Amino acid sequence: MDKSHQSQSDVSAALKSAGMQVTAQRLAVYRAVQTSPHAMADEICQTVREDLGVISRQAVYDALNTMSENGLIRRIQPAGSPARYEHRVDNHHHLACRKCESLIDIDCAVGEAPCLTAKSDHGYLIDEAEVIYWGICPACQQ
Amino acid sequence: MDKSHQSQSDVSAALKSAGMQVTAQRLAVYRAVQTSPHAMADEICQTVREDLGVISRQAVYDALNTMSENGLIRRIQPAGSPARYEHRVDNHHHLACRKCESLIDIDCAVGEAPCLTAKSDHGYLIDEAEVIYWGICPACQQ
DNA sequence: TCCAATTATGGACTGAGTCAATAATTGGTT
């Protein structure tokens, strides 16, 4: 199954199995995240409003937070940017442009997390290696 | 030379060679960053105030920003945390605790940046691979 | 159908950081 294209009922089931209730707001927020990956909270809020008509800013934040905590979506926060959300929850990385703040996905060569091993774990129980490649995107290189 | 223990005159010289003026505020901010690595802006502000007596919050932010831009210090921003600053500017990584927000340095096995190569660079000119290992620190494992 | 628990709404509020106008410093020049 293509994890990056969850159907409505898949999302519904995922919410339930995480012990969350299924609401129109949550489904719509998930759809918005799916439609525009790497979008920020207020962009998602706008998208959902075009869809549902009305939703409170708080409901969007709640949905994004609980769905992130339950692994339905993933939150990314590159330095200097507000939080962004994506529906891809497999282990992949990101490529960020220092100039235009654009962000794109990069597949992880290894697959399952953590894909890198630290030289020494200093006693930490490491579960994820978050990698962000920083550079200049093709458009900004002119 | 141990890059992690710049003397006052080294800092002074580094500021000059970056085209920046040498001021008491900047030297004090650098000292504060050196003294408590991974500190946040307001902590640095406090430390500098114990040192100089008075400094404006804005002067602290200015010093931190310009020194970061000129490579004298490094800014790190783990998700969910305000910006932190460190005087180590060599290529190393970080280990963050999901519970207590503690952050420690991890040496990079490779050395010079970028220490990782992306599977595909998508036309980006990559200059850095930022790696944050996420896990639970020894103290929080109880 | 009912009801307890969960979720949404609306509005005030916080924290981190920036903006912009004015005052003070710095460091090269005569």
Add this chain to the structure above:
DNA sequence: AACCAATTATTGACTCAGTCCATAATTGGA
């Protein structure tokens, strides 16, 4: 040594992203 243009510091208002909280509405199991 004094001057002066450019840089830097101060002050206070302001923005942006996000949280808190009390109340109202919805959900889904009994």
